[in-house]
Amino acid sequence: MDLDTPVLDDHMHLDPDHGRGIDAVEDFAHLGGTHLLVVNKPSWHLGVEPGDPDAVDPEAAGEEFREVFERTIEVVERASDVLDGRAWPVLGVHPGLISRLVDERGFAPDDARDVMQAGIDVAAEYVADGEALALKSGRPHYEVPDAVWDASNDVMRRAFECGAEAGCAVQLHAEASEDMTEVAEWAEEAGLPADRVVKHYAGGRLAGPIPSVMSEKERLRVAVESGEPFLMETDFVDDPDRPGAVLGPKTVPRRVRWLLEEGHEDAVRRAHVETPRAVYGIDTVGTLGE
Secondary structure: OOOOOOOEEEOOOOOOOOOOOOOOHHHHHHHHEEEEEEOOOOOHHHOOOOOOOOOOOHHEEEEEHHHHHHHHHHHHHHHHHOOOOOOEEEEEOOHHHHHHHHHHHHHHHHHHHHHHHHHHHHHHHHHOOOOOEEEEOOOOOOOOHHHHHHHHHHHHHHHHHHHHHOOOOOOEOOOOOOHHHHHHHHHHHHOOOHHHEEEEEEEOEEEOOEEEEEOOOOHHHHHHHOOOOEEHHHHHEEOOOOOOOOOOOOHHHHHHHOOOOOOOOHHHHHHHHHHHHHHOOOOOOOOOOO
């Protein structure tokens, strides 16, 4: 189904072993989807539990994330074969890992921070080598002790530093908010422009980072009416144990069709051509038919 426009899902997960994997990409493409940003699944979902709380070696723990990143790159290459455009990997450390490390595995918050920062450092190597497009980081979207919150912010700041050094965007998983100007200021302080920071799972209005809007009609209406840059996503989790979680892979192309039918061609171009070019440096038009 050709929608006569690039159609980018800014945040999707693919599980090549236990989920729908490439079948989900085929669903996306069949409805007119052309481009994907595929974010690695949380490390523990792929059986990777980095580090040892009794002998913390951050550099060694960081290396353990490579399995997660390599598997993500492999499935992205397969996804690109299906798409009329292409897919890109977004690599990093899920902020929820800090709770798993501290609450379940006995790490001190500062040690958990060091492990997660090491994982971010390794992810940044893939960006620097041209094997990944952007980084993922953030902080818990739920209540945590002050020490865990502070450690999480330190991890996020490291991601901004790595993004600035690698010249790439950083996607954030964080609490629901319409104002994250402080976080955008932290990015700027690290040398990363605020317009290269993306808030994943966003509403239609956000001060600070660029919103990657969950593709529900009400959120999209707000984003369209704002006239500001935005992206569209599903956060498809590709988890057979949570088949109805978040949004399905067909959602973004369906919402693009709806926006076009409503006469919002300019907003569609903003979300799928202009903002991806400005934030990630990707050409969704020029990569069609590659």
